[in-house]
Each structure stands twice: as structure tokens, then as C-alpha cells.
Amino acid sequence: MTVYYTxxxxxxxxxxxEYDCCPRAPDVEISFNYPIDLKLEMIDNRPTVVFGEKxxxxxxxxxxxxxxxxxxxxxxxxxxxxxxxxxxKSTKLLDYLADEANYPVLLKxxxxxxxxxxxxxxxxxFHSFYxxxxxxxxxxxxxxxxVLESTTYRLQCFQALTGNKFLAVGDPTCPPLDQxxxxxxxxxxxxxLKNPFYSLDMPIRCDLFxxxxxxxxxxxxxxGVLLV
Amino acid sequence: xSKQNVKSNSELFSMTYGALVVQLLDDFESDDEVNSQLxxxxxxxxxxxxxxxxxxxxxxxxCFDMKExxxxxxxxxxxxxxxxxxxxxxxxxxxxxVFDGNPLAEFVELPQEKHGNLQYSQALCGAIRGALEMxxxxxxxxxxxxRVRLIKKLxxxxxxxxx
Numbered sequence: 001m002t003v004y005y006t007x008x009x010x011x012x013x014x015x016x017x018e019y020d021c022c023p024r025a026p027d028v029e030i031s032f033n034y035p036i037d038l039k040l041e042m043i044d045n046r047p048t049v050v051f052g053e054k055x056x057x058x059x060x061x062x063x064x065x066x067x068x069x070x071x072x073x074x075x076x077x078x079x080x081x082x083x084x085x086x087x088x089k090s091t092k093l094l095d096y097l098a099d100e101a102n103y104p105v106l107l108k109x110x111x112x113x114x115x116x117x118x119x120x121x122x123x124x125x126f127h128s129f130y131x132x133x134x135x136x137x138x139x140x141x142x143x144x145x146x147v148l149e150s151t152t153y154r155l156q157c158f159q160a161l162t163g164n165k166f167l168a169v170g171d172p173t174c175p176p177l178d179q180x181x182x183x184x185x186x187x188x189x190x191x192x193l194k195n196p197f198y199s200l201d202m203p204i205r206c207d208l209f210x211x212x213x214x215x216x217x218x219x220x221x222x223x224g225v226l227l228v
Numbered sequence: 229x230s231k232q233n234v235k236s237n238s239e240l241f242s243m244t245y246g247a248l249v250v251q252l253l254d255d256f257e258s259d260d261e262v263n264s265q266l267x268x269x270x271x272x273x274x275x276x277x278x279x280x281x282x283x284x285x286x287x288x289x290x291c292f293d294m295k296e297x298x299x300x301x302x303x304x305x306x307x308x309x310x311x312x313x314x315x316x317x318x319x320x321x322x323x324x325x326v327f328d329g330n331p332l333a334e335f336v337e338l339p340q341e342k343h344g345n346l347q348y349s350q351a352l353c354g355a356i357r358g359a360l361e362m363x364x365x366x367x368x369x370x371x372x373x374x375r376v377r378l379i380k381k382l383x384x385x386x387x388x389x390x391x
Contacts, residue, residue, distance in 0.1 A: 160279060160282055160283070161278075161282055161288075161289075161362075161363045162278060162279055162282065162362040162363060163362075164279070182283065182286060185279070185282075185283040186283040186284065188279065188283070189276075189279040189280035189282075189283045190280070193276035193277075193279050193280065194276065194280070200275060200276070
């Protein structure tokens with residue numbers, strides 16, 4: 001009964017609203033002896049697990065701390081060198097872990113979440129997939145993607161006649177999200193379009209709309225049915 | 229949660245609209261400019277109100293024919309008046325909406341000698357034009373017995389180029 005994300009995409013494929021209530025996995029801290037039994041590589045400038053599992057850390061997890069110190073951007077370790085007073089030495093984490101003299105070492109892992117830019121990119125991709133799926137249809141006058149299911153989530157999409165898309169991503173065991181999407185469309189017309197200072201097709205930054213969406217999702221998660 | 233359809237006294241709306249028209253007459257030199265401003269205001273209202281209409285009437289689907297558009301426009305959801313559809317053109321791309329009385333001009337007597345060109349309810353035409361454009365139709369409307377004419381069907385899969 002969990003709703004992870006709610007998105008509104010405008011007619012041009014731009015993300016104009018996102019409500020993220022994805023549960024956060026806790027960070028995992030593990031002490032390692034040489035040699036480290038998880039394989040790490042730099043992906044998107046972050047030291048990422050590419051092979052191996054341990055204590056809940058899986059492929060895709062990112063190292064964020066080493067010996068209690070947050071990593072600098074680019075996966076580097078800043079440390080004061082003992083033999084010169086003010087000099088700061090910057091070492092790549094992967095080089096640091098290759099040296100046996102640095103062990104044992106304490107690493108903290110974080111399961112990455114979608115950044116705002118990633119959500120914008122994914123919304124544009126979905127917009128294209130939606131149009132392609134309508135064109136690929138063997139049946140004439142087909143609509144686009146309405147339900148997209150995987151083992152870990154179900155995505156449902158409702159496109160209003162005006163071209164705006166309302167998406168919700170929920171648990172596979174969720175009841176159908178249609179009611180949630182239609183209610184979201186109502187809230188959109190009530191709190192966004194009737195706000196005279198909201199420009200069409202621009203990101204929605206209205207506190208009243210945020211509150212209304214939050215209440216809607218909470219009610220849906222509680223009962224699964226939305227009555228007037 | 230979401231607001232229910234709030235019923236309000238139509239007199240309040242009529243008088244608010246009247247105040248708006250009088251203000252525009254003060255602000256602009258000619259009736260033609262006031263007409264275009266009213267149309268623009270109505271157009272902007274129509275762009276937004278169509279989502280409200282569609283979200284509260286889920287049974288209204290995509291229209292593939294002007295007869296379906298006419299049937300939808302006749303609904304009385306906002307003005308409390310029903311409209312009659314008459315005077316179809318032979319090509320079936322043009323029709324007239326005749327209201328039982330003008331809902332906006334309930335208490336209005338136009339001074340014809342001073343404002344002979346004023347289209348008092350032009351905002352209504354603009355609203356229809358804006359609403360239909362959001363659902364991919366381009367239409368033209370004129371005041372006093374609203375005549376709706378289909379200009380073209382906008383492409384479904386591309387954003388409207390007139391934005």
C-alpha cells in the first residue's frame with residue numbers, strides 16, 4: 001500500500017511537479033580488512049559497488065564516508081599529512097583502499113536516490129516512450145502507456161485530454177492507482193490552474209497544492225479507496 | 229481535500245464581470261480594443277478551466293466530431309444555463325449556441341450610441357476558444373448568439389504551435 005512517487009509531466013515532456021515519498025534505506029557502516037571483499041568502481045564520479053553483497057550493501061550502493069570522514073566530491077579523501085604542517089593531501093578512495101597499510105578501514109554506504117535532474121531526464125524519456133508506444137500499436141487510435149509493471153513497482157499513467165500526464169509509482173501490491181491519478185487531476189485544476197500566479201506548463205510551486213497532494217497520498221495509502 | 233463544485237450566486241459573477249467591462253472601457257480608447265482584451269481574458273480562463281471541466285466530468289472523452297463538441301458545450305456546468313445548438317452549416321463544421329438569456333448580461337443595457345461596437349460577452353467566446361484549443365481544436369467564436377466554427381484539428385502528439 002505504498003506510493004513511492006507522484007509526477008506531473010506537461011505537454012512537452014517537462015516535469016512540472018514531483019512528490020517523492022520513497023522510503024529511505026538506512027546507511028550501512030562496515031569495517032573491512034585487507035583485501036576488501038566488495039568490488040568498487042567510479043561511476044558518475046562516485047565510488048559505487050559493482051560486485052559483491054555484504055550486510056545489506058548491494059550493487060549500486062555508494063561510499064559516502066571513510067573512517068568517519070565524509071568523502072570529498074569525486075570520491076577523494078582529504079587528510080592532513082603528518083610530516084608537513086598545513087599541507088592537505090587528497091587521495092582517491094580507490095587508491096587508498098589498494099594500500100594494505102590503511103587497513104582496517106571503516107566505510108559507510110548509501111543507497112542512491114533520484115536527484116531532481118535525474119527525475120527531469122526520466123520524465124522526458126517517459127514522454128517519448130509514451131508517444132512511441134502509441135505509434136507502435138497494432139490497433140488504430142491507441143493510447144499510450146497506462147500501466148508499466150516490474151517486480152518491485154508498478155507505474156500508472158493517466159494522460160488528460162489537455163496533454164498533461166499524471167504518473168504514480170507504487171508498490172506492486174497497491175490497488176490500482178487510477179483513482180489517485182484522477183484525484184490528482186482534480187487537485188491540479190483546483191490548486192494550480194485556479195492560482196492566478198501560476199503560469200501554464202511551468203513547475204508548480206504552490207504550498208496549498210503540496211499540502212493537498214500529501215493529504216491525498218496519505219489517505220490513499222491508508223484505505224486504498226478515495227471517496228468524496 | 230479538493231474543493232467541491234462551489235455554487236455561487238450568478239448575480240455576483242454578473243456584477244463582477246460588469247465591473248471588469250466598465251474598467252476596460254475606461255482603460256482603452258475604442259470598443260475594438262476592449263473586445264480584443266475581453267477575448268484575451270476569456271481565452272486565458274478557457275485554457276485553465278478545461279482541466280477543471282474534464283477532471284469533474286470523467287465521462288467526457290476525446291471528441292472526434294463537431295456534433296460531440298456541440299453536445300459537450302451545451303452542458304450547463306458553469307453558467308447555470310443550457311445552450312441550444314442550432315444552425316448547422318452544410319459541411320457540419322459550424323454551429324450556433326443559443327443561450328436562454330445571456331448569463332453575463334442579466335442587468336445590462338448597452339448604450340448603443342456610445343458603444344455600438346462593444347461585444348459585451350466576448351469573454352465567453354474567448355473561453356470557448358481557449359478550452360477547445362487545449363483539447364486540440366481551433367475554433368472561432370463571435371458574440372451575440374455564439375457561432376462556433378472549426379478552423380482545424382491540431383496535431384495530437386505535438387504541443388500546439390500557437391502557444
